[in-house]
Amino acid sequence: MNFRRLPRxxxxxxxxxxALAGASPSVPPAPWLLDQVKILSAPEMEGRASGTPGAxxxxxxxxxxxxxxxxxxxxxxxxxxxxEVVTGTRLGTPNSFxxxxxxxxxxxxxRDFTPVAVSSDGTAEGDVIFVGYGITAGNLHxxxxxxxxxxxxxxxxxxxxxxxxxxxxPFRRPEAYHYAERSHKIINAREHGARAxxxxxxxxxxxxxxxxxxxxxxxxxxxxxxxxxxxxxxxLAPSGKQLAALQETIDRSLTPQSFPLPGVRVKLxxxxxxxxxxxxxxxxxxxxxxxxxxxxxxxxxxxYDHLGRGGxxxxxxxxxxxxxxxxxxxxxxxxxxxxxxxxxxxxxxxPRPLVFVxxxxxxxxxxxxxxxxxxxxLPLEKTVLMLNMDMIGxxxxxxxxxxxxxxxxxxxxxxxxxxxxxxxxLQLRGxxxxxxxxxxxxxxxxxxxxxxxGAHADYHKPADTWEKINAQGxxxxxxxxxxxxERVGSATPxxxxxxxxxxxxxxxxxYGPFFGVVPDFSEGERPGVRLGGVRPGSPADKAxxxxxxxxxxxxxxxxxxxxxxxxxxxxxxxGDKVEVILLRDGKDISTEATLGERR
Numbered sequence: 001m002n003f004r005r006l007p008r009x010x011x012x013x014x015x016x017x018x019a020l021a022g023a024s025p026s027v028p029p030a031p032w033l034l035d036q037v038k039i040l041s042a043p044e045m046e047g048r049a050s051g052t053p054g055a056x057x058x059x060x061x062x063x064x065x066x067x068x069x070x071x072x073x074x075x076x077x078x079x080x081x082x083x084e085v086v087t088g089t090r091l092g093t094p095n096s097f098x099x100x101x102x103x104x105x106x107x108x109x110x111r112d113f114t115p116v117a118v119s120s121d122g123t124a125e126g127d128v129i130f131v132g133y134g135i136t137a138g139n140l141h142x143x144x145x146x147x148x149x150x151x152x153x154x155x156x157x158x159x160x161x162x163x164x165x166x167x168x169x170p171f172r173r174p175e176a177y178h179y180a181e182r183s184h185k186i187i188n189a190r191e192h193g194a195r196a197x198x199x200x201x202x203x204x205x206x207x208x209x210x211x212x213x214x215x216x217x218x219x220x221x222x223x224x225x226x227x228x229x230x231x232x233x234x235x236l237a238p239s240g241k242q243l244a245a246l247q248e249t250i251d252r253s254l255t256p257q258s259f260p261l262p263g264v265r266v267k268l269x270x271x272x273x274x275x276x277x278x279x280x281x282x283x284x285x286x287x288x289x290x291x292x293x294x295x296x297x298x299x300x301x302x303x304y305d306h307l308g309r310g311g312x313x314x315x316x317x318x319x320x321x322x323x324x325x326x327x328x329x330x331x332x333x334x335x336x337x338x339x340x341x342x343x344x345x346x347x348x349x350x351p352r353p354l355v356f357v358x359x360x361x362x363x364x365x366x367x368x369x370x371x372x373x374x375x376x377x378l379p380l381e382k383t384v385l386m387l388n389m390d391m392i393g394x395x396x397x398x399x400x401x402x403x404x405x406x407x408x409x410x411x412x413x414x415x416x417x418x419x420x421x422x423x424x425x426l427q428l429r430g431x432x433x434x435x436x437x438x439x440x441x442x443x444x445x446x447x448x449x450x451x452x453x454g455a456h457a458d459y460h461k462p463a464d465t466w467e468k469i470n471a472q473g474x475x476x477x478x479x480x481x482x483x484x485x486e487r488v489g490s491a492t493p494x495x496x497x498x499x500x501x502x503x504x505x506x507x508x509x510x511y512g513p514f515f516g517v518v519p520d521f522s523e524g525e526r527p528g529v530r531l532g533g534v535r536p537g538s539p540a541d542k543a544x545x546x547x548x549x550x551x552x553x554x555x556x557x558x559x560x561x562x563x564x565x566x567x568x569x570x571x572x573x574x575g576d577k578v579e580v581i582l583l584r585d586g587k588d589i590s591t592e593a594t595l596g597e598r599r
Contacts, residue, residue, distance in 0.1 A: 025347065025482040028339045030471035033478070036065075036338060037393060038466045040304065040331035047324045049308025050361045050368075051087035051277030058304050058334075062282040062358045065338045069345040071284025071356060074377050080280040083371040085361050089117040089213055092271035097225050100125065100265040102238055113227045114210045115270045116199065117311075118186060120219035124196035125267040126154045128235055131258045132250050133158050134185035134197070138571065140170045144256045151193030154266055156235060157185050158243070160202040163251050170254070178570060186224055187567040191557055196223040196268055200232040203244040212310075212320045213272075218527070221560050223270045238262050279305070279360035281368045285377060286344055288489075290351035297353040297378040298489060300340055300481075301369065301437050302333030302389040303362030307460060313363055316461040327466040329459060332393025332474060333451075334358050339478050340485065350489030353378060359437050362390075365562075369437035370520070370532075373444050380441075384494035385411075386448045387484065388438035394453045395473025398425045400480070401452045404438065406430030408447025408495030415449070418483035422476055432500065433518055433535070443518060443533040443547070447495045451481060499536060513574040513595035516540040517551070519562055527560035528552040528583060543580060543593035552588070553581035569595075 039045075039061060046054030063079035073079050097113045099105040107113050132144040134157030142162070161180040163169030171179060178184055182199070189197040201208065211226055232243055239261055246257050282304070288294055306326030307313050314320060325331075341356040355377055361367030373380060385408065392400075405412040405428050412428060419426055433439060438448035453473070458464040488494060516538020520530040528550040534540045545551075551559050555578035557568035572578060574597040582589045 025343050025479070025486055027343050027475060027478045027482055030475040033335050033339060033474045034466065034469060034471035036335040037327050037331045037469050037471075040334060041325040041327040041466050043323060047308040047326060048304060048306045049087070050085050050279040050305045050364055052308055054308065055279065055305055055360065059280050059282050059358070059360070062304060062334065062338060066282065066284035066341055066356065069284075069338075069342045071286055071341055071345060074283035074285060079282050079284055081283050081372065081375065081377075082278050082280045083361070083367065084276055085279045085364055085367055086274055087277035088275045090273050090275060091115070091213065092121075092273045094269050095271055097227070097268045098266065099234065100267050102263045105234065107227070107231050110210070112231045113225045114213060115272060116182070116186075116211070116224040116226055117213055117272070118220045119224040119270045119272065120221055121271050122223055123267070123269045124154060124223045126152060126195050126265065128198070128261045128264045128266055129153045129155050129258065130236065130246070130261060131155045131157050131189075132246070132256050133161050133179075133202075134188060135161060135179045136188050136192075136571070137171075137176065137179050139573070140176060142170075142254065142256065144258050145188075145192050146256060146258075148258045148260065150189065152195055153260075154196045154198060154268075155189050155192075155194045156198045156200065156232060156261070157189070158200055158202040158247060162254050164202070166251070183563045184567060184570075186220055186222060187557075187564055190220065190222040191567075194222065196225075198232070198235070198266070199224065199226045200229055200243065203229065203247050218274075218561055220563065221558065223268055225268055225270065235261060235264055235266070238264055279368065281360055281372055282358040283372075283377060284341065284356050286341070286349045286354040286356070288351050288353040289349050293352045295353075295379050295382045296494065297355050297383050298485060299355045299357060299372075299383055299386045299441070300337055300485065301357040301359055301386065302337045303330050303360070303368065303437055304334040304358040305360050305363050305368075306330070307363055314460055316463075319462050322462045324460065324462050325465050327464050327469055328391050328393040328456070329464055330362070330390050331466075332391060332469060333389035336389045336392055336474070336478050336481065340482055343482055344485070350486065352384065352489045352494075354485065354489065362437055366435065366437055366440060370440045373440045380444060380446065383441070383446050385488050386438050386441035386446055387481065388436055388448065388450045389477075389481065390436045390450065390452055391455075392451055392453050392477045393469040393474055394456055395470045395477060396454065398423050398473075399427055399454065400424045400477060401427045401429065401454060403429040403434060403450040403452070404432035404442070404448040406500055407432040407442055407449075407498055409498055410491075410495050411447060411449065414484060414487050414495070418487055419480055422480055424476060424480055430500065439518065440532065443520075445497045445499070447497050449484065451477060453477065513569060513572055513576065514539065514597055515569060515593065515595060517545060529559055529562050529565050539593045539596050543591045545580065545582065545591065545593070546584070548584070549589075550583040551580060552583050554578065
């Protein structure tokens with residue numbers, strides 16, 4: 001069947017409802033929208049990290065707006081649908097790092113070294129190997145592990161990648177940026193058999209300081225500490241070599257300089273406590289006006305959480321500890337939800353019920369929306385549309401990206417039609433898959449739309465502040481969104497879910513070849529990547545992989561976290577045949593997949 005013809009057929013069925021829509025809904029004006037962004041991104045919200053007092057204050061404000069609008073509370077405790085999350089990592093006991101030979105020397109916790117948040121607990125002792133940047137990049141013909149045997153050893157690696165100041169370096173290519181990421185270095189060390197890893201800041205790259213212990217991920221199966229350059233110098237001293245000179249040689253020649261440190265043996269102990277707390281979705285219901293449609297809801301959502309004071313998700317590593325205000329990401333989308341709640345409550349609702357949700361836990365892995373789909377306020381199987389707004393505050397050149405227009409019959413036509421008379425230049429995308437809160441709904445076979453005004457240089461940095469918000473542009477986007485809701489809220493029949501085939505391939509990218517799975521981001525009880533969905537016709541689908549499977553090994557890499565699966569994919573190319581080990585119904589299953597080109 002040609003899925004592209006289905007929306008056109010559905011559009012004919014939806015035409016009688018168009019006349020019911022009338023004039024554009026009157027949404028709150030730009031000054032009100034900007035005021036709400038200011039409130040949610042104010043310093044007292046402290047970046048709204050899930051499970052923190054700042055996020056609780058933000059949730060309280062959103063609940064108050066819902067209450068004043070007249071929405072019905074969602075839950076026994078008012079407007080809050082709570083769930084548990086990992087909120088942070090702190091030091092346990094013991095944490096130590098010491099030079100064992102040639103001259104015993106303890107290093108001071110917090111002054112000379114600190115554990116990394118993704119480190120596993122435990123003790124490691126072994127000989128040390130210097131492995132440059134700790135990178136294996138077969139596509140660039142560069143491997144810091146070539147010629148050395150890291151099995152059972154402890155490896156010392158620098159941050160960054162070769163030739164950081166050279167725009168001509170192959171590591172400056174878009175598909176190679178990820179080699180500088182800490183995740184590549186740590187997982188690469190583990191996969192080369194290292195017992196533990198020591199990381200140090202590349203000379204000249206940043207001011208000398210130990211990173212703050214922040215992060216909410218589960219352990220990655222290897223002990224990892226970060227040390228000062230002075231401590232790294234003490235390890236290199238018996239070799240007569242210096243970190244800066246080694247770095248300069250690698251950068252100049254793009255040739256690894258790895259070697260065992262003569263007689264150098266270290267011992268380290270790591271003990272971390274992963275704290276848990278409570279996060280919440282803030283949700284309210286506006287009942288429908290047609291009793292026949294009382295269960296056929298539309299969910300309007302946006303995540304209100306952000307990064308707090310930084311951490312693993314921050315793209316400003318030198319500003320960890322500073323408030324990441326998250327004005328566009330996603331105070332803007334949350335403001336859109338509140339504005340639409342006021343708009344339709346003042347009008348008395350639509351024939352279908354509207355469920356307004358500000359999701360928590362999105363930055364931790366779309367946890368809030370995953371929780372909602374498992375505990376819906378109205379029957380999920382009768383949810384006719386989920387509309388998600390994530391970063392709608394930086395409208396530039398009138399461009400608005402709308403994803404998921406092929407996920408429901410007739411959605412593309414509705415979206416294009418309601419934009420008439422507005423200044424928006426719609427960038428329509430059929431694909432409904434992306435790392436935001438609509439994805440769990442599509443994985444449960446619900447039509448979705450995702451609105452987004454585009455990425456910018458302040459993303460996941462403290463610089464994402466309210467002064468840079470285009471409030472007038474937000475008003476236009478919210479007006480456009482209200483028109484969609486009015487149309488779908490009355491449409492008979494509503495848009496029907498469309499199961500999409502994978503989009504056509506058009507070359508590779510920095511995320512590796514195409515496999516075609518969508519993770520289930522809810523927390524699991526065991527290591528591995530649980531799958532929420534598999535794209536039809538994808539390499540995973542052809543290999544017999546199913547939703548609900550847990551990937552535990554991929555292309556020879558033990559998969560404990562999503563970072564492991566990403567690492568394994570990036571180390572392969574389209575056309576490669578890889579073994580995939582799955583856990584299904586408590587049993588291990590082996591299958592083989594041929595990887596494809598990523599779009």
